[in-house]
Amino acid sequence: MAQVPQTFFDALAVRTWCSLALRALGRAREEIDAINVYPVADGDTGTNLYLTAESAAAAVEAVFEAHDTHGSGKPALADAARAMAHGALIGARGNSGTILAQLLRGMAQVLAAEGETAHTDGDGLRLALRHAADSARQAVAHPVEGTVLTVASAAADAAGAAEGDCGTVARAAYDGARAALAATPRQLAVLERAGVVDAGGRGLVAVLGALVETFTGEVPRAVPVVSRTSPEASASSLEVSAEVFAASPEECADGPATGGPAFEVIYLLEADDTAVARLRQRLGGLGDSLVVVGGDGLWNVHVHVDDAGAAVEAGVEAGRPYRIRVTHFGLGDVHTTGAERPPRERAQRAVVAVVPGEGLAGLYTEAGATAVLARPGEPPASGELVEAVRRAHAREVVLLPNDADLRHTAAAAAEQARTEGIRVALIPTRSAVQGIAALAVHEPERRFDEDVVQMTSAAGATRYAEVAVAERQSWTMAGICQAGDVLGLIDGDVAVIGSDVTGTAEAVLDRMLSAGGELVTLVLGDEAPETVADHLEARVRESYLAVDTVVYRGGRQGAVLLIGVE
Secondary structure (H helix, E strand, O other): OOOOOOOOOOOOHHHHHHHHHHHHHHHHHHHHOOOOOOOOOOOOOHHHHHHHHHHHHHHHHHHHHHHHHHOOOOHHHHHHHHHHHHHHHHOHHHHHHHHHHHHHHHHHHHHHOOOOOOOHHHHHHHHHHHHHHHHHHEEOOOOOOOOOOHHHHHHHHHHHOOOHHHHHHHHHHHHHHHHHHHHHHHOOHHHHHOOOOOHOOOOHHHHHHHHHHHOOOOOOOOOEEEOOOOOOOOOOOOOOOHHHHHHOOOOOOOOOOOOOOOOOEEEEEEHHHHHHHHHHHHHHHHHEEEEEEEEEEEEEEEEEEOOOHHHHHHHHHHHHEEEEEEOOOOOOHHHHHOOOOOOOOOEEEEEEEEEEOOHHHHHHHHHEEEEEEEEOOOOOOOHHHHHHHHHHOOOEEEEOOOOHHHHHHHHHHHHHHHHOEEEEOOOOOOOOOHHHHHHOOOOOOOOOOHHHHHHHHHHEEEEEEEEEEEOEEEOOOOOOEOOEEEEEEEEEEEEEEEHHHHHHHHHHHHHHHHOOOOOEEEEEOOOOOOOOHHHHHHHHHHHHHEEEEEEEEOOOOOOOOOEEEE
């Protein structure tokens, strides 16, 4: 069905654009992954762009939902634009996603600017595209032509020469980007040898195509991803020749290289501008592919290094790094050896689980599961769960969301994975302790259906609770709580309101064990009192016969304490 076009840039246009861009990147994801040979031939550019766009779209939707809840109508353009930029910043993945985040931030800075002239028409869109391209180029330590930066600049140049409304300017930007994309193989030898265009640039063209659809209601014509300039290229194939893998340069280096650092390090960083300037210099000396985007105290840092610890330490010296992700390109990986990556045999079955803290992530990983870390207030998006299912590299996957609020997200991820030929069973676990119980009875040697039934039964037989501290005054099932009160929640509902963690936890545990139980699982958060585990273990030992207790360290898991009784 044709998209109803927007006539000018407002909050609804931002929402529409983000939605259409996400859909376009979803359709093109596999194609973009297939042509990803630069800066590292690791086949994830399309996925990284999709996850970044998904985070941006989710942030915009959250702004609209907040306004709907409070009955205040639709949000202002500035609110939607800032949400888009912030969502992309905190969700940016990989080199390409980080640059896309800065492009969106650059546009948002113009669209959200305060002043007498509102940037909602064609003139405003021209300014936004120009600022986006310039700010993205400035964020990259060593820009290289023939990449997404070139495509962004060409789009801005073409938009700047156009006269008319937003639809006219968007179409000019798209056409300029499309022409620049077709020329990228002539600018980068690695692309010419592979017979493909730049993957990041291809993703940006998809995003700009969504912008055209937003303002015209028309879907632009398809973009060729195979270069016509290479005699080795086949117009009917997206396969990359093996010789390409022998020379994978860095996107942020001055020219081609035959190898590169072993690790990709990405983290969010809270720091001031002066500290970030020093960080750029420090990381520039440690590795390559350096991209630092953001501002106003929050940054997304991306770099390829051999010493991942030093890159993280540099962030600690600059401010407060968090959501740290370190990816090893791997022994035998094309990036570190220059050899073609051997195909990896799929496992028969795997478990993918969402976990709320680093300690539990380690526990689940040791048990053989692929863990997806969910920090407080930062639940994973469906695309992140799909990527985890792919990373598990199995024919059959059991998915444990471990959170009632993730039920729909997990269901969407499972459905997407099924379309890719993966058999996925979703067990609706509502807490990490239910996931532990399910994982404890997991037997890969059993028939898939039997294994899922046993895991579901174990999870369902586990009552779950958590002890947390109230952030504000609120009505609960147990009465009115005040900020700072300790809350005991059983099966998702507040059952106990107390003044200290240990007393509240004991009251919760007594209520749970009054209905019987054989095993108590305690997962301690970083803020749990040191003595609470010993106290609760003693309570169980003295008051309940034949009930065992196991204790785990969950780390920064949001809740002070998780309790399971099975």
